[in-house]
Amino acid sequence: MNIDTVMHHLDIFNNYGYDEETGGINRIAFRHAERLAALKFSMLCQEAGLEVHFDYFGNVIARRKGKDNSLPPVMLGSHIDTVKDGGRYDGLLGVVAALQVVQHLNEHQIETDHPIEIVAFTCEESSRFNKSTLGSKYLIGDLTTDDMKKLTDDRGKTLFHLVDTLKQSMPSDSDIYHKGDLKAYLELHIEQGPILQNKHKDIGIVTHIAAPHRYKLKLIGETSHSGSTPMPMRKDALTAASEIALKVESIAQAHHQEGIVATVGYIQPFPNMMNAIPGEVKMLVDVRGKESESREKVASEIEKAIEAITERREIKAELEDLGADTPVNLNPEIADITEDVCEGLGYSYRFMFSGAGHDAMNMALICPTSMIFIPCKDGISHSPKESVEVSEIEKGVNTLIGTTIELAKKDINI
Ligand SMILES: [Zn+2]
Structure with missing residues (x-):
């Protein structure tokens, strides 16, 4: 050679x-x-x-x-x-x-x-x-x-x-x-x-x-003034998104021995400015594993977590399943x-x-x-x-x- x-x-x-x-x-x-x-x-x-x-x-x-x-x-x-x-x-x-x-x-x-x-x-x-x-x-x-x-x-x-x-x-x-x-x-x-x-x-x-199962998630809260909206009255889509990103990480971490990885690789808040509470966020979630069964278990755990977090925070969630490869x-x-x-x-x-x-x-x-x-x-x-x-x-x-x-x-x- x-x-x-x-x-x-x-x-x-x-x-x-x-x-x-x-x-x-x-x-x-x-x-x-x-x-x-x-x-x-x-x-x-x-x-x-x-x-x-x-x-x-x-x-x-x-x-x-x-x-x-x-x-x-x-x-x-x-x-x-x-x-x-x-x-x-x-x-x-x-x-x-x-x-x-x-x-x-x-x-x-x-x-x-x-x-x-x-x-x-x-x-x-x-x-x-x-x-x-x-x-x-x-x-x-x-x-x-x-x-x-x-x-x-x-x-x-x-x-x-x-x-x-x-x-x-x-x-x-x-x-x-x-x-x-x-x-x-x-x-x-x-x-x-x-x-x-x-x-x-x-x-x-x-x-x-390994193959990915991917999601597109739209979170809808309420855009309002960052100065005049008291903390308990907010519906901040970005803090909900942040909590979701952390949860995706911790769920994947708990399953990493099975070859699971999960990532929030894209996040886009609106209106994305200094003095407004973000009323809307778009994010993409990518979950991968070497076996369908364990990956799907994790994917549904993530789906449930998204539901729980958004419900508690009174944020509307539109979860779109982008599909799963084998x-x-x-x-x-x-x-x-x-x-x-x-x-x-x-x-x-x-x-x-x-x-x-x-x-x-x-x-x-x-x-x-x-x-x-x-x-x-x-x-x-x-x-x-x-x-x-x-x-x-x-x-x-x-x-x-x-x-x-x-x-x-x-x-x-x-
Ligand atoms: Zn290559």
Whole structure:
């Protein structure tokens, strides 16, 4: 494995969308820099002797033949887009690492039984359309052109308009992967959390991907003068919101052993001025867990708490359920293979779940899927401060290579 090539490729791709002032990377889905990066990826794949194509949505998929091309491929990859002012590794690492797997196989003239496909997904981040993992959703047939017409960015452009203008190909059923089309999907990603660093582990073997249940809450009290309204006569929506935020925190804290996290990440008071009691607040609540059952228990506990707090404070609450995604179990057999690979290489590892969503959670709906995490400094991601050591990347790519070679063997059944 050539770590210099990996680092060089990371540098090349991070020239697309680099902001000199912030030091952040801006490869926002379907903007110029992100599409150039996708094109560059396709060229590097071609140089590596792969058959490469863009699907209608703009995902890049490249194939290395196996000994038996009637067998379903093992797919590796991640996403090439970033958030605004994102980091250098989120998504990109898994794409560059997938390419390195193929280059390693080429260099060592390793023929695999199953073909290998590598993919650079687009539009994984929700920054532009408030919905994440759209590229992989398209790939598995979970995003139709009608769905694309309903999603708009903050400039009013529909996703459909962007995708259809690019016309990388016609929308086609051959773009869509169904159950049985892939032997497995494997994604290397930075952890985006602090656990591996704190526990001094080289590799995280991901067993579950947590999923959110989200709420929009509108609290309606009474706006009045901050000077002339006595304390007992107030209906302050912001203090109610504050109490709710604290309660959300303490409920989640009590369940953190079950892998629960909950956050009030957005709060907007009205009229939001010095001399008025806030009569209205909008807030967003995000509850996540690795299992539906425990998460739903917590979610209903939070719903009850909101009811109790607003009733006591005589605040009207309009709670809108924004929906719950299903947490995903990843494939335990692949996890065992990765464990063996780590032991063979002398890397420390731990089994863990992912708090963040990934393309892998869509892929898991159609094929056995696994994820490999490497640590990132202080768990910081979605920031120009995102940082990973070269030695950590090297271990991650080696683990990906080892797992892929095993998975691509005909006699390994998962
Ligand atoms: Zn990512």
